[in-house]
Amino acid sequence: MQASMLRIDGLTVMPHGVKTPICADVSFVLRPGERVALVGASGAGKTTLLRAINGSMPAHSGTVLLNGMRVDTSHPRSLRRLRRTVAMIPQKHDLVPRLHVYQNVMAGALGRWSAARALRFLLWPLAAELAEAQRALEQVALGEKLRARTATLSGGQQQRVAIARALVQQPSLILADEPIASLDPGMARQVLDLLCTLARDSGVALVCTLHQPDLAEQYFPRILTMESGRLTKDGPYRLATEAQREPGQQQDARLPPRGLMPDMKQALGT
């Protein structure tokens, strides 16, 4: 494995017609399997930074290197190939409500499927493909919802379907944009538990934007803080009372035991 899976150098994002940059001179390095929280007030540029990482927001200056390849200057075709390795879990889960759950989940596989296979799966899914969707759903504890209409699921369930879609994508990096913004506190902890466990157990790197610094402290060993487009803090984040404790320990104690996710490695192909 390489020492850095994501390297960002002096990234500035400034769309046309905007006077001040949304992201200004952002630099950081992410190692494979590293879990990072990106905290900051709304409007600090967190979402924009995530979108620049997966290439859906063009960079004004600076470079984004993903697995050794430039994202910011990629042509559409090679960008599409790069995007297969990066799963984005959007803020409002952004599923297609009229599709069945398994169709939304397997949308994660579209990057590696041919166009013909993608169209065939919509009308006529094979047993093996459904089994893959089933495995991903079981990891997010939604195994019984395989054939449900997505619109009939609750907000928390839809958020977990979006996570299952990200798992099917077999990424090396997951970008989660405020994954708990629309959830109640109990559900928020469940979803964070799930994301962190899945990332830790499979060695997938995770960048997760969060509003709440306290949750970030509990779940993430490294925290990046953004203020009006700039990265102002980077590093292990400790409260004074917990200074002695290793930040990873406290949160790992809260997570379910590793044995609960037996299919993880298989589903992610690692």
Add this chain to the structure above:
Amino acid sequence: MESLARALQTLVSFLPPDLSAHYLLALTGPVLESIGMTAGAMLIAYMVSLPLGLYVGLRGPGSRFIGFVLSGVRAIPDLTLAILCVIFVGIGPAAGMIAMAIFYTAAVAKIFGDLFKTADAAPLDAIRATGASPVQVALFLIPLKLNDILSYGSYEFESAVRASVIVGAVGGGGLGAELVGTLNGFDFQRTTTLLLVLIGIVAAVDALTVRLRQRPVWLLLLVPPSLYALWVFQPEQFSLLHAVHTIGAMFPPSLDSDAIARLPALIAETCAMALFGTVLGGIIAFPLALMSARTIAPPWVALPVRRFLEALRAVPETVWGLVLVAIAGIGPEAGTIALGLHSAGSLGRLFAESFENVDPAPVLAVAATGARPVAVVAYATLPLASAPIGVHTLFRLEWNLRQATVVGMIGAGGIGQALFEAQQLFFYQAMVAYLLITWVMVLAVDQLSQMTRARAGWITLPAEEIR
């Protein structure tokens, strides 16, 4: 097989269009006549329907009854009105203009009434509280709804331009009369020219109304030429005696027992024409809509396809019907294809808008997985747009149920064709009987349409689906 070969042969004889300077110059007369008829009729329609709409909108005494009458008049197809006006005032643009003035006064007044009814109550109450008279309240309503008035008003104008060709075809003058002339004279290359001219005029009117909506004051410039058109096209001869005599021959409406026995089959044929026409239109529209959606196709594909859809839509069902009757002969096939061609244009545009208006977030989410563009459309855009597409198709089916009776009146099948044949043979009592039956059918469909609209209230409807 043989008839298909003959139809193809006829089709080829429509090409190439006659674009000689001589013929194009000769067309200025009919073009000006059609535009003049439209302008004159619409001037009357707007002048009458604005106060009428305000009155209905403010729910003055008897406004329910007025609304009922407006719905009834609007359910008389423009083609029927034109036939009646030709009988009363003789062949010529005056008949066409009167028919359009009646039809569009009812149509525009109904729409304006509905618009004013939905005006925000709070500012109106505030005005009333200052002790304003009803007239002052009414004048206050106009600026409140100005944008809607302009957009629906201009849509109706565009629709009237197309209708001027329909009413012209049955003796109302202008381009329609010229079109029928070329078809009867087997002068098909010139028919193509006329269709192209119509498409061009509709496109020009469309572009003009978009500009005018931004600067409504310029509309006043259109009033003097419209008044002039009214003056030029006023009916020259209106013989009361002749009219009374003709009406007398029409009453009482009656059908012989044979005709009554054929009625159910004719109505079924009309419904089948509407159904198959809608399906045909949908099948043509779907791929073209995908190709013309700006969010899906590159502009160099989207723009020409969009123009093609607009061209299909610029030619009304009845005009396609006239052409197709010449190609495929009298019968329901011509009517079905005619409905299909116009529907393809309308549905194509509406489908494309449905694709463009989907929630972009799920589309971006699927694209972010590295999916191919085809897969993004199949997994996000299509399922997201399926609900509005279904509603648009349902509306088109209802509209086609109405139009299937009308398109038959030029010989293209169904109950309209029975009316057409009765008229051709001067069986006026039977003709009026068929007129009444089609009127009731259209009225029933209009009611059905209002119920569908109430159910589908969550979708913002474009002007062409507000009826």
